[in-house]
Amino acid sequence: MSTAEETAGGEAQPWGEVTPDAARRLLLAAVEAFAERGYHATTTRDIAGRAGMSPAALYIHYKTKEELLHRISRIGHEKAVEILRTAARTEGTPAERLADAVSSFVRWHAGGRTTAKVVQYELDSLGPDARAEILGLRRQVDAEVRGIIEEGVRSGDFDVADVRGTTLAVLSLCIDVARWFNVDGPRTPEEVGELYADLVLRMVGARGDGAVRRP
Amino acid sequence: MSTAEETAGGEAQPWGEVTPDAARRLLLAAVEAFAERGYHATTTRDIAGRAGMSPAALYIHYKTKEELLHRISRIGHEKAVEILRTAARTEGTPAERLADAVSSFVRWHAGGRTTAKVVQYELDSLGPDARAEILGLRRQVDAEVRGIIEEGVRSGDFDVADVRGTTLAVLSLCIDVARWFNVDGPRTPEEVGELYADLVLRMVGARGDGAVRRP
DNA sequence: ACCGGCGCTAAGCGCCCGCTCACCCTTGCC
DNA sequence: GGCAAGGGTGAGCGGGCGCTTAGCGCCGGT
Numbered sequence: 383m384s385t386a387e388e389t390a391g392g393e394a395q396p397w398g399e400v401t402p403d404a405a406r407r408l409l410l411a412a413v414e415a416f417a418e419r420g421y422h423a424t425t426t427r428d429i430a431g432r433a434g435m436s437p438a439a440l441y442i443h444y445k446t447k448e449e450l451l452h453r454i455s456r457i458g459h460e461k462a463v464e465i466l467r468t469a470a471r472t473e474g475t476p477a478e479r480l481a482d483a484v485s486s487f488v489r490w491h492a493g494g495r496t497t498a499k500v501v502q503y504e505l506d507s508l509g510p511d512a513r514a515e516i517l518g519l520r521r522q523v524d525a526e527v528r529g530i531i532e533e534g535v536r537s538g539d540f541d542v543a544d545v546r547g548t549t550l551a552v553l554s555l556c557i558d559v560a561r562w563f564n565v566d567g568p569r570t571p572e573e574v575g576e577l578y579a580d581l582v583l584r585m586v587g588a589r590g591d592g593a594v595r596r597p
Numbered sequence: 598m599s600t601a602e603e604t605a606g607g608e609a610q611p612w613g614e615v616t617p618d619a620a621r622r623l624l625l626a627a628v629e630a631f632a633e634r635g636y637h638a639t640t641t642r643d644i645a646g647r648a649g650m651s652p653a654a655l656y657i658h659y660k661t662k663e664e665l666l667h668r669i670s671r672i673g674h675e676k677a678v679e680i681l682r683t684a685a686r687t688e689g690t691p692a693e694r695l696a697d698a699v700s701s702f703v704r705w706h707a708g709g710r711t712t713a714k715v716v717q718y719e720l721d722s723l724g725p726d727a728r729a730e731i732l733g734l735r736r737q738v739d740a741e742v743r744g745i746i747e748e749g750v751r752s753g754d755f756d757v758a759d760v761r762g763t764t765l766a767v768l769s770l771c772i773d774v775a776r777w778f779n780v781d782g783p784r785t786p787e788e789v790g791e792l793y794a795d796l797v798l799r800m801v802g803a804r805g806d807g808a809v810r811r812p
Numbered sequence: 813a814c815c816g817g818c819g820c821t822a823a824g825c826g827c828c829c830g831c832t833c834a835c836c837c838t839t840g841c842c
Numbered sequence: 843g844g845c846a847a848g849g850g851t852g853a854g855c856g857g858g859c860g861c862t863t864a865g866c867g868c869c870g871g872t
Contacts, residue, residue, distance in 0.1 A: 402847075420722070421638035426830060436851050441831065442848095503776075505716070506635070509648070549793045550777065555766060558773040561718075561763065569762070577762045584799045619819075641860060651821050656861065658819095 396461065396497065396519040400453075403444040407433040412450045417496040421451055421507040452512040459519035460502030465490055465525040475541060476534030477588040483530060484556060484582045485575035492571035498560035527553055531586060541587030553584050611676065615668075620658040622648040632711040634721040645779065662777055666719060667727040673716030674734035680705055681741040691749030692803040698745060699771060699797045700790035705772040707786035713775035742768055746801060756802030767797050786799045 397512035400406040415424040426447050430437045444450050469483035493500040505516060528549040530573075534540035542548050559574060613623040630639040641662050645652045659665050667732035684698035706713040720731060743764040749755030757763050774789060784792075 402849090422635055423722070423730075425828080427828090436832090438832080438852080439850055441733065447830070507638070545793055547789070550768065550794055551770060551793065554772050554773040554777060558769040558776075561773075562769060565640055574762070577759055578766065580758075581763065581766055581800045584802065585796045587799065617819095640858080642858090652860090653822080653862080654820055662860070 408440055408443055409485055413454055413500055415495055416500045416504060423506045452508060453517050454500055457584060458497055463519055463522045470526045470530050476530055476537060476539045477583055480530045481517060481579040481583055485579040487556045488559050488575040488578045489571045492563040492574050495560055495563050502557050502560050623655055623658055626713055628669055631715045631719060636719045667723060670731050672684055673712055676730055678737045679735055680733055681738060685741045685745050691745055691754045692726060692798055695745045696794040696798055700794040702771045703774050703790040703793045704786045705754040706771060707789050710775055710778050717772050717775050
């Protein structure tokens with residue numbers, strides 16, 4: 383009713399749901415710092431400083447430094463599940479849905495590289511409980527992609543020998559974008575998304591898509 | 598002349614070239630600790646403890662904690678270049694050489710996951726000079742794979758629209774194995790290597806390999 | 813038998829970490 | 843205007859960090 387809830391276009395700004403404004407600024411500062419230097423190398427003083435506050439202010443909104451990472455990780459993973467679920471539920475052939483899933487997932491990793499890096503690579507910095515919770519979300523991510531591939535195999539659109547292994551490889555390819563993508567590099571997130579969608583369609587042996595393969 | 602220099606089989610034990618025995622034990626302990634907890638979360642006391650020595654002993658063989666990471670990273674990257682160079686220089690079709698490069702590179706990441714994790718994911722923990730040196734080795738890694746793909750395109754064996762982007766994707770796929778591979782999981786490094794070689798041949802549109810694609 | 817030197821340790825220095833606490837402004841309600 | 847409440851601050855705590863230093867035991871050479 384009040385502020386910043388609209389998801390009109392599709393992405394809007396990602397952290398609209400974090401409600402006290404100071405808490406959001408702190409979270410955003412933490413994302414930047416964690417992405418640049420890693421969780422363990424980031425100090426609470428650094429996070430507070432980036433948010434324009436004193437070190438003590440952090441502990442009004444978050445119990446510990448780890449809670450910051452936990453919150454970031456959960457929100458990020460929920461977004462990832464949402465992206466893949468949306469692609470999986472649209473209408474179209476398995477090939478179209480897989481291409482949609484891969485290109486939007488890659489766009490998210492490339493465009494929001496800062497967030498994605500923290501979400502994908504700082505999992506081990508969480509304690510056992512938080513870690514276990516996040517692993518549940520990762521299983522959902524895997525299940526969405528595997529579902530599309532399985533359906534393509536059943537319908538004969540895909541030719542895949544090892545469905546679980548190929549699913550893993552497809553996700554791995556998308557996730558690793560967060561490691562190497564460079565905002566100042568030669569490619570836009572959209573271009574990488576398209577390239578990767580083509581590559582993945584080839585990986586699953588999709589008929590009649592991507593490259594010229596019609597006799 | 599004296600000890601442990603033979604590379605007979607191909608891999609032997611990886612750290613044979615680190616000469617004072619205590620220095621090698623420290624390096625091995627550092628690899629384990631960095632892989633488990635990350636560079637910044639690892640203490641020099643932990644490294645020395647794993648090697649069965651006092652904290653001060655570390656500084657007899659290494660100037661700083663960062664020098665340990667630097668040494669590990671350089672040795673690992675040199676091994677990576679060597680693996681790819683060997684595959685690129687063998688005789689055979691581009692498809693055979695690419696499959697060889699991918700499967701052996703993946704085997705290295707999966708089998709030596711501990712080392713590979715440190716080598717591939719702790720680059721940013723190095724200082725600017727060491728980082729720049731390692732980036733040079735990474736450029737060699739990229740060049741080896743790109744060379745094979747370019748040759749396959751020239752000979753008409755491969756069908757690739759974006760050579761640089763595809764090279765990046767192939768390497769990315771292999772490297773990310775170090776993140777997810779689980780020694781207690783269902784796949785051996787050899788199996789993953791074969792699966793990935795097939796997937797990569799499909800990515801480059803190789804004719805007459807891997808899956809049934811003959812009319 | 814002596815001894816120089818190397819590999820190693822016990823102790824500890826100075827620093828900065830995550831986090832706490834006592835207190836202070838601002839704001840909104842009566 | 844009084845005042846409770848909540849967001850914010852300055853100072854600082856206990857502790858663990860990377861790294862140093864003084865000195866000890868062992869070992870090969872003569």
